[in-house]
Amino acid sequence: MPPDAIVELDRITKRFAGHTAVRELSLTVPRGSVYGLLGPNGAGKSTTIRMIMGVLLPDSGRVALFGGRGNGRELSHRIGYLPEERGLYKKMRVADLLVFLAEIKGVARPAARRAAGEWLERLGLADWAAKRAEALSRGMQQKVQFIATVLHRPDLLILDEPFSGLDPVNSQVLKDTVVELARGGATILFSTHIMEQAEKLCDAVCIIARGEKLVDGALSEVKRRHGGSHVIVAVEPGQAAADPILADRRLVVSADRFGNYAEVELASGADPQSLLERLVQAGVRLSRFEIAEPTLNKIFLDLVGPEAATAAATPEGPGHA
Amino acid sequence: MHKVWVIIRREFVERVRSKWFVIGTILGPVLMGATVVLPIVLVGQGGVRRTIAVVDATSAEVGRRVVELLGRAELIRATRVAVRPADIGRTADSLAPYVGLEAIDGFVILTDATVDSGRAEYRGSNAASLGDMRLLQGALRQVVVAERLRRLGVDPDVVTRADVSVALATVTIRGGEVTGESGEATFFLAYVVWFLLYISIMLYGVQVMSSVVEEKTTRMVEVLVSSVEPFRLLAGKIVGVGAVGLFQMAIWGLCGKLVLDYRVSLVRMLGSKGEEAAAALAGLGVPEVPVGMIFISLSYFLLGYFLYAAMFGAVAAMVNSEAEARQAQIPVVLLLMVPSVMMVGILAAPNGSLARVLSQIPFTSPIAMPVRWASAPVSAAELAGSLVLLVAAVLGTVWIAGRIYRVGILLYGKKPGVRELVRWVKG
Numbered sequence: 001m002p003p004d005a006i007v008e009l010d011r012i013t014k015r016f017a018g019h020t021a022v023r024e025l026s027l028t029v030p031r032g033s034v035y036g037l038l039g040p041n042g043a044g045k046s047t048t049i050r051m052i053m054g055v056l057l058p059d060s061g062r063v064a065l066f067g068g069r070g071n072g073r074e075l076s077h078r079i080g081y082l083p084e085e086r087g088l089y090k091k092m093r094v095a096d097l098l099v100f101l102a103e104i105k106g107v108a109r110p111a112a113r114r115a116a117g118e119w120l121e122r123l124g125l126a127d128w129a130a131k132r133a134e135a136l137s138r139g140m141q142q143k144v145q146f147i148a149t150v151l152h153r154p155d156l157l158i159l160d161e162p163f164s165g166l167d168p169v170n171s172q173v174l175k176d177t178v179v180e181l182a183r184g185g186a187t188i189l190f191s192t193h194i195m196e197q198a199e200k201l202c203d204a205v206c207i208i209a210r211g212e213k214l215v216d217g218a219l220s221e222v223k224r225r226h227g228g229s230h231v232i233v234a235v236e237p238g239q240a241a242a243d244p245i246l247a248d249r250r251l252v253v254s255a256d257r258f259g260n261y262a263e264v265e266l267a268s269g270a271d272p273q274s275l276l277e278r279l280v281q282a283g284v285r286l287s288r289f290e291i292a293e294p295t296l297n298k299i300f301l302d303l304v305g306p307e308a309a310t311a312a313a314t315p316e317g318p319g320h321a
Numbered sequence: 322m323h324k325v326w327v328i329i330r331r332e333f334v335e336r337v338r339s340k341w342f343v344i345g346t347i348l349g350p351v352l353m354g355a356t357v358v359l360p361i362v363l364v365g366q367g368g369v370r371r372t373i374a375v376v377d378a379t380s381a382e383v384g385r386r387v388v389e390l391l392g393r394a395e396l397i398r399a400t401r402v403a404v405r406p407a408d409i410g411r412t413a414d415s416l417a418p419y420v421g422l423e424a425i426d427g428f429v430i431l432t433d434a435t436v437d438s439g440r441a442e443y444r445g446s447n448a449a450s451l452g453d454m455r456l457l458q459g460a461l462r463q464v465v466v467a468e469r470l471r472r473l474g475v476d477p478d479v480v481t482r483a484d485v486s487v488a489l490a491t492v493t494i495r496g497g498e499v500t501g502e503s504g505e506a507t508f509f510l511a512y513v514v515w516f517l518l519y520i521s522i523m524l525y526g527v528q529v530m531s532s533v534v535e536e537k538t539t540r541m542v543e544v545l546v547s548s549v550e551p552f553r554l555l556a557g558k559i560v561g562v563g564a565v566g567l568f569q570m571a572i573w574g575l576c577g578k579l580v581l582d583y584r585v586s587l588v589r590m591l592g593s594k595g596e597e598a599a600a601a602l603a604g605l606g607v608p609e610v611p612v613g614m615i616f617i618s619l620s621y622f623l624l625g626y627f628l629y630a631a632m633f634g635a636v637a638a639m640v641n642s643e644a645e646a647r648q649a650q651i652p653v654v655l656l657l658m659v660p661s662v663m664m665v666g667i668l669a670a671p672n673g674s675l676a677r678v679l680s681q682i683p684f685t686s687p688i689a690m691p692v693r694w695a696s697a698p699v700s701a702a703e704l705a706g707s708l709v710l711l712v713a714a715v716l717g718t719v720w721i722a723g724r725i726y727r728v729g730i731l732l733y734g735k736k737p738g739v740r741e742l743v744r745w746v747k748g
Binding site for chain 2: 050053054055056072073076077079081083085086087088089090091092096100101103104105106148
């Protein structure tokens with residue numbers, strides 16, 4: 001195990017009656033990273049997360065948290081878990097509810113009360129502290145659920161589809177808070193099927209489909225490995241010196257030329273930096289040189305295939321894969 | 322352990338703070354007080370006085386004596402109607418409509434056969450009232466005996482002096498000690514014990530069920546089991562709700578004691594009519610509840626509550642909604658009702674084989690044993706055996722319920738079949 005792995009899954013498998021929800025899944029979440037667990041609905045994201053939390057036990061394989069032996073339940077004071085299906089005790093007052101949820105994670109009562117007050121203030125819910133949860137709007141309830149997840153200052157945040165059902169304003173608030181917590185040193189593991197979000201937030205990702213891992217690693221690494229490399233080059237008019245370089249098959253697979261503008265697909269293993277170097281050395285005057293990474297969405301679609309991608313477009317079902 | 326304590330405290334505090342707890346706690350003693358005080362006040366205000374006619378066709382006119390005797394009891398006002406034996410049928414027919422109009426409650430027909438062979442007939446709207454009929458029967462018997470003695474030539478003065486009604490005072494002996502409580506009070510005590518145990522086990526057991534269903538439907542359970550083991554969650558819930566039950570009973574017990582202790586002044590506060598009632602109350606034997614009874618009842622309540630709360634908890638874990646839970650709880654409720662259905666049999670023969678068996682079976686003993694104990698002596702061996710069996714059943718049931726709960730709370734959708742349940746328990 002790498003010394004700085006906060007979560008390490010070693011070939012975990014979970015079978016339910018009739019189907020295998022997760023098969024031989026291994027992944028490593030490095031300390032301090034924002035890690036995206038990506039996949040279409042029914043891919044096994046929630047099952048994986050529930051096994052990390054110890055809510056479900058894997059049929060085989062091993063889950064290691066913080067490099068030690070304790071399971072999610074024993075380490076719940078260090079973990080903030082926001083499940084996919086979430087709710088609140090309807091009749092309980094918001095502040096009491098937050099204190100209760102912090103207390104079962106081992107936070108002392110006075111500290112929990114103080115932290116609850118601070119967070120409610122911070123997310124604009126201070127006036128609602130003494131109200132019953134049922135009096136809150138859906139958006140406010142989601143904020144309360146999020147506060148319950150972070151109140152005990154966890155080192156590891158596990159968020160299952162945190163953005164689903166959030167309006168743009170709350171989505172922004174949640175994203176800002178997550179980023180802030182990550183800057184503060186927390187490790188964040190979240191699942192989503194919205195690739196744009198993952199692309200902006202994640203340092204590292206793991207893409208799964210039908211319970212199996214398709215790819216994982218640092219985001220840049222995944223992009224480099226699975227998207228090929230595309231470069232957009234625009235030169236000032238009359239720069240013929242660029243032509244032989246763009247025709248060099250060791251460096252360039254194909255170049256789609258539009259006069260002074262070209263979309264270049266680099267040969268596998270070729271470094272965009274060396275292309276830039278060659279062009280500059282040849283005295284080509286560039287007006288634009290852009291490494292055009294493929295989007296995560298494109299990689300996702302390429303890997304998962306159109307079949308699973310269709311599944312991703314269907315609304316959330318009752319199943320918990 | 323700390324987490325379990327947090328769960329217990331939440332269950333307790335949230336429940337005690339709820340509107341329903343306050344209402345239920347206030348309403349409980351009010352109803353209790355009403356059941357003790359109200360009937361007596363009603364009697365004091367003459368609410369159940371009867372008016373009857375005595376159709377007297379006897380040659381010796383024994384009806385006069387009957388009217389006189391009934392008049393002394395003040396509960397029945399009788400009027401004599403003298404008829405010839407031939408007119409009995411017609412008179413009876415003409416009186417019946419008056420019963421229909423509620424001008425009179427009924428009429429008794431006396432003939433010479435009454436004196437000769439002890440036969441009389443009563444027709445009336447209160448014919449089913451055991452109290453009224455016992456009173457009437459007593460009066461008739463006294464008159465008939467006196468008349469027959471007179472016919473045999475006994476001096477009427479001697480007859481009058483010989484006549485005395487015997488008041489049988491019943492005193493219960495429990496555990497070799499005279500308790501100073503009457504037989505009626507013993508019956509009353511057993512009845513109250515049954516009622517309280519049945520109601521409270523049901524009430525608080527169902528609350529455990531609702532609590533589990535709530536956590537499942539609101540999906541709180543997912544967050545909870547990510548930091549607390551399911552078994553501890555269930556245990557904390559059961560203990561928390563049980564503590565609410567004990568707390569509520571303590572309040573009720575205290576109020577009940579106060580009402581009984583100050584019953585005379587309470588009734589007096591109800592006004593001038595209350596005075597007579599107060600006098601009647603002062604003489605009434607109120608069951609003195611022995612400490613042993615309280616101890617036994619509480620022990621069986623707690624064990625019975627644990628047993629049934631665990632089952633209600635397991636049932637709740639299998640379902641997806643409150644409505645489904647109401648369906649699924651029926652077998653558990655029926656099981657709890659068994660001793661109640663057999664209550665008449667238990668009270669009639671507290672040491673009969675039915676009562677003995679029911680007080681040993683763990684699922685019926687929480688109610689059957691305290692009721693038996695309240696109404697008749699129970700050997701220490703039987704008590705110990707019943708307790709051992711019950712404790713064993715509680716442990717087994719809680720274990721099985723915990724296994725079902727652990728799996729059930731995380732599953733939504735189709736209710737599991739028996740075979741699947743067995744797999745959950747084994748798994």
